[in-house]
Amino acid sequence: MKKTTRLGVVAASAALVVSGLTTGTASAAPTACSGVIGIVAPLTGGVAFIGKEQQGFAQLAVADYNAKNGTTFTTKDYDTQLDAAQASTQAPNIVANKEILGVMGPAGSQEVLAIGGLLGANDIALVSPSATRTSLTAGTFPNFYRPIPNDGLQGPGDANYMVKTLKAKEIVVIEEKTAYGTGLAKEVVATLKALKVKVTNIAVNEKNADYAAVVTRVSKTTNFVFVTFQDAAKSEQVAQELIKQKKKAVVFGSDGSDQPTFKTPGTYVSAFAPDVNGLPVAAAVVAAYKATYKAEVTTFGPPAYVAAQVIVEAAGRACTAGKPNDRAAVLAEIKKTNIKQTIMGNALSFTATGDVKGGRFYIFKTQADGKRKLVG
Amino acid sequence: MSYLGQQLVNGLTLGGVYALIALGYTLVYGVLQILNFAHGDVYMVGAFIGFFVMVGLGGPLAPSVPVAIMVLIMFLVAMLGTGLLGIVIERFAYRPLRNSTRIAPLISALGVSILLQNAALLLFSANIRTYDTSSYIPSTLGFSFADITIDGVRLFVLVLSIALMFGLARWVNTTQVGRAMRAIAYDRDAAVMMGIDVDKVIRWTFFVSAALAGAAGVMNGLLLRGVSNGMGLVPGLKGFTAAVIGGIGSIPGAMLGGLLLGVVESLAQGYLSTNFSDTITFALLIVVMLLKPNGLLGKRAIVKA
Numbered sequence: 001m002k003k004t005t006r007l008g009v010v011a012a013s014a015a016l017v018v019s020g021l022t023t024g025t026a027s028a029a030p031t032a033c034s035g036v037i038g039i040v041a042p043l044t045g046g047v048a049f050i051g052k053e054q055q056g057f058a059q060l061a062v063a064d065y066n067a068k069n070g071t072t073f074t075t076k077d078y079d080t081q082l083d084a085a086q087a088s089t090q091a092p093n094i095v096a097n098k099e100i101l102g103v104m105g106p107a108g109s110q111e112v113l114a115i116g117g118l119l120g121a122n123d124i125a126l127v128s129p130s131a132t133r134t135s136l137t138a139g140t141f142p143n144f145y146r147p148i149p150n151d152g153l154q155g156p157g158d159a160n161y162m163v164k165t166l167k168a169k170e171i172v173v174i175e176e177k178t179a180y181g182t183g184l185a186k187e188v189v190a191t192l193k194a195l196k197v198k199v200t201n202i203a204v205n206e207k208n209a210d211y212a213a214v215v216t217r218v219s220k221t222t223n224f225v226f227v228t229f230q231d232a233a234k235s236e237q238v239a240q241e242l243i244k245q246k247k248k249a250v251v252f253g254s255d256g257s258d259q260p261t262f263k264t265p266g267t268y269v270s271a272f273a274p275d276v277n278g279l280p281v282a283a284a285v286v287a288a289y290k291a292t293y294k295a296e297v298t299t300f301g302p303p304a305y306v307a308a309q310v311i312v313e314a315a316g317r318a319c320t321a322g323k324p325n326d327r328a329a330v331l332a333e334i335k336k337t338n339i340k341q342t343i344m345g346n347a348l349s350f351t352a353t354g355d356v357k358g359g360r361f362y363i364f365k366t367q368a369d370g371k372r373k374l375v376g
Numbered sequence: 377m378s379y380l381g382q383q384l385v386n387g388l389t390l391g392g393v394y395a396l397i398a399l400g401y402t403l404v405y406g407v408l409q410i411l412n413f414a415h416g417d418v419y420m421v422g423a424f425i426g427f428f429v430m431v432g433l434g435g436p437l438a439p440s441v442p443v444a445i446m447v448l449i450m451f452l453v454a455m456l457g458t459g460l461l462g463i464v465i466e467r468f469a470y471r472p473l474r475n476s477t478r479i480a481p482l483i484s485a486l487g488v489s490i491l492l493q494n495a496a497l498l499l500f501s502a503n504i505r506t507y508d509t510s511s512y513i514p515s516t517l518g519f520s521f522a523d524i525t526i527d528g529v530r531l532f533v534l535v536l537s538i539a540l541m542f543g544l545a546r547w548v549n550t551t552q553v554g555r556a557m558r559a560i561a562y563d564r565d566a567a568v569m570m571g572i573d574v575d576k577v578i579r580w581t582f583f584v585s586a587a588l589a590g591a592a593g594v595m596n597g598l599l600l601r602g603v604s605n606g607m608g609l610v611p612g613l614k615g616f617t618a619a620v621i622g623g624i625g626s627i628p629g630a631m632l633g634g635l636l637l638g639v640v641e642s643l644a645q646g647y648l649s650t651n652f653s654d655t656i657t658f659a660l661l662i663v664v665m666l667l668k669p670n671g672l673l674g675k676r677a678i679v680k681a
Contacts, residue, residue, distance in 0.1 A: 046604050049503050177651055203651040207610050209600050212386040212530075213645035213653075216379065233504050233602035243515040244527035245382070261506055 033071040033319035037062055037311050038078055038094050038124075040105030040115075041304075045081030046231060050107060050259075054129055054304035056293045058104045060285060061308035065316065073312050076100065080111050082230065084179075087111035095122045101318075101330045102127065102311035104304060108230070109133030110179035116141035123327040125334050127310050129303035132255060132272060133183040137353040145334055145350055147306040147342065148272040149359030151180075154254060155187020157361045158226065158270050161376050162252060163195045168223040170198040172249065174214065174238065178206055181228035184254055188226055215241040222249040224268075232259035239264035255361070258299050265368045268375075270361045273299040273344050275374070282343040306342045310334055378523035383646040384639060389530045389599065391638020392537030396592040397615025398622065398630035399544060400585035406561045406625040407581045408474070413485040414465060416612015417492035418458050418586045422593025423603045424496060425454040427505050436508035443512045447598075451536075454594045455587040462586025463579050471575075489608075496605035504604045507597040533595045540591060541631045544584065548627060553580050561625070614641075617657070621664050623674025632672060 039058050041051035055077060062073050078094060080087040087106055094100055095118060102125040106112055109131040116136070119126055120143035127145045128136075134152040136144055162168040171192055175185035185201060192199040200222075202214055215238060218225055225242065227235045235257040242249050243264075253262055253269040262269060276282035277297055285305060286297050314333035323329035339348040349357050363376035397419055404412045429450045434440035441449070469488045473480045509529055518527035526534075548554035556577045559567040568574055596611065597603050614637060622633025637657060644656040664672065 044497060046504050046606060048501065203649070205651050205654060207654065208650070209596075209602070209607075209610065210386070210390050212389070213383055213642045214650055216382045216386060216646055217650075231504065231602065233506050236506070237600060237602070240510050240515045243510075244518065244530070245525050246520065261504065264510075 035101040036099040038100045038103040040078045042082040043079040053301040057301040057305035058308035061305045065312045084110040084114035088114045091115040101315045104308040125331045127307040129307040145354040151184045156191040159191035171224045172200045173226045175203045230256040232257045232262035235262045271299045381524040387639035387642030391635035394618045395634025396588045398618035398634045401619040402630040403585040410481040414488035416608035419589040419593040420608035422454040422458040422590030423597045425457045426450040426594035436511035454590040458590030459583040459587035462582035466582040623671025626673045629673035
């Protein structure tokens with residue numbers, strides 16, 4: 001991290017403390033407490049803007065905790081490019097760094113699948129701000145937690161919304177062949193079939209660049225094309241291609257499409273977090289982020305703040321309990337997380353398998369002016 | 377029938393872009409017998425240049441000049457910029473290795489490819505840019521015939537790619553530089569003895585091949601929207617495959633290979649499997665190589681006999 005950025009984070013954090021923002025429930029940790037929170041995110045590559053925002057919010061969370069408690073926790077970055085192979089090469093480095101107490105990340109479900117086992121064997125907690133594949137919390141990775149809902153909620157939620165609220169009769173699901181896309185498509189298709197609507201599943205390769213041929217396969221009577229891309233430019237391309245081929249179907253994007261490049265009016269997108277811009281509880285953090293990083297806040301950043309907050313508060317509690325720099329103790333403390341109100345406006349505690357209790361997805365519709373309106 | 381027709385339109389447009397990339401491979405191979413694996417990344421640079429020209433002219437939402445002029449300038453600047461980049465690549469990555477082993481320029485090409493990708497990452501960041509074409513060329517623009525729709529951008533790309541292909545063929549066949557290029561491809565030593573400035577012709581070869589890649593990059597931006605530092609890899613491979621299918625070194629072969637590859641890919645996606653369309657496409661390469669090892673039109677045009 002550049003020195004100027006570090007100073008900016010500290011200054012912003014001091015401002016947060018002065019403003020009296022209290023979102024956590026951690027007991028004060030002694031000033032001697034220290035350790036490193038790993039930030040595992042796509043810091044370069046095609047979706048680096050997601051990783052950069054997650055990184056910035058995670059750094060703010062740690063700095064805020066330090067400013068409040070006088071501790072000296074720090075962060076260390078590990079770039080995965082949202083790629084499972086890249087994540088696998090980073091995992092041994094994380095394990096080898098004995099100062100790492102827990103990891104904020106990874107961003108993608110495929111990366112969790114790649115490194116969750118190795119990190120779990122070394123008692124390193126993973127708290128992901130954006131990995132939503134349902135099976136990640138099925139018991140394989142007891143060290144995995146997420147402050148966001150899973151696709152078990154998103155898939156049925158989106159499917160129900162399309163059918164029950166928007167009265168869809170015929171839906172095409174474009175399943176991108178990734179751990180995320182396949183898992184989500186399975187949830188959506190199963191729900192749609194249960195709802196007795198006509199559903200066609202089209203599997204596409206992640207490397208595919210031209211979706212004209214896929215759109216040609218969409219019938220003229222199709223109401224919605226549900227897409228499971230993690231690159232919103234692809235979702236936008238499908239939306240525009242539907243218009244070009246004069247088809248009435250509307251694109252409904254999953255949380256992977258929740259990026260500014262997906263902006264065709266009339267389209268829908270679901271998100272695992274609310275738009276915190278305008279939420280009073282998030283105002284100070286949002287202002288601090290904008291001031292420090294000179295960037296807009298999307299739905300990817302705030303969950304990263306909460307994920308890092310979960311880890312650093314657990315590390316603080318473990319330290320207070322006389323177990324500083326003890327990964328297993330941090331992992332045990334994460335299970336006990338109980339935050340009364342996060343910057344996303346909700347209370348946070350985890351189920352026995354690591355999912356957020358009472359989580360929900362948010363559905364937005366893009367308006368004629370390109371702005372999104374919460375509709376579900 | 378309209379379904380087949382629509383898939384053919386999709387495939388021909390895609391194939392036109394592949395053909396332009398394939399022509400770059402085939403031109404360089406025809407003259408120097410080297411595989412310029414940095415070509416896909418030159419295509420990426422072209423897409424970026426087109427993007428920044430568009431931004432410089434006011435951006436997609438408020439272009440400061442008429443849209444047709446803006447698109448024309450995007451193409452011209454991208455082709456000029458990548459053409460000059462091609463000359464630089466030849467001068468520093470290939471010319472010093474011209475008389476070395478055959479593997480040396482191949483390794484150098486891979487090095488240039490990685491260099492360009494990382495330079496783009498450093499200069500432009502990893503963010504995916506979009507041309508946002510629908511903001512200045514409405515998606516509803518176009519026409520339908522017998523339930524087959526071709527939108528304005530797709531039609532423009534198809535026509536322009538065909539025009540560039542035939543323009544290149546004419547240039548190679550009728551100009552002095554083009555004739556010199558064919559002479560060098562046929563027998564470089566004899567060409568030197570006849571007084572042909574080989575370095576100059578090779579510079580022209582790289583300029584033209586890179587300029588075509590630049591045009592293909594802008595077409596990609598207009599058609600497919602996403603522009604990023606890693607975007608050149610797959611189209612570069614497809615372009616290379618098209619050149620090999622057509623017969624590397626053959627200009628008509630590159631055109632045919634590109635169009636054929638685009639159509640096969642589109643039909644594979646439309647009728648067989650979207651997920652395995654690349655598998656099917658590359659299987660075609662294997663079949664063609666088994667049946668026609670020199671490609672469909674190989675070793676007849678500018679390939680050294």
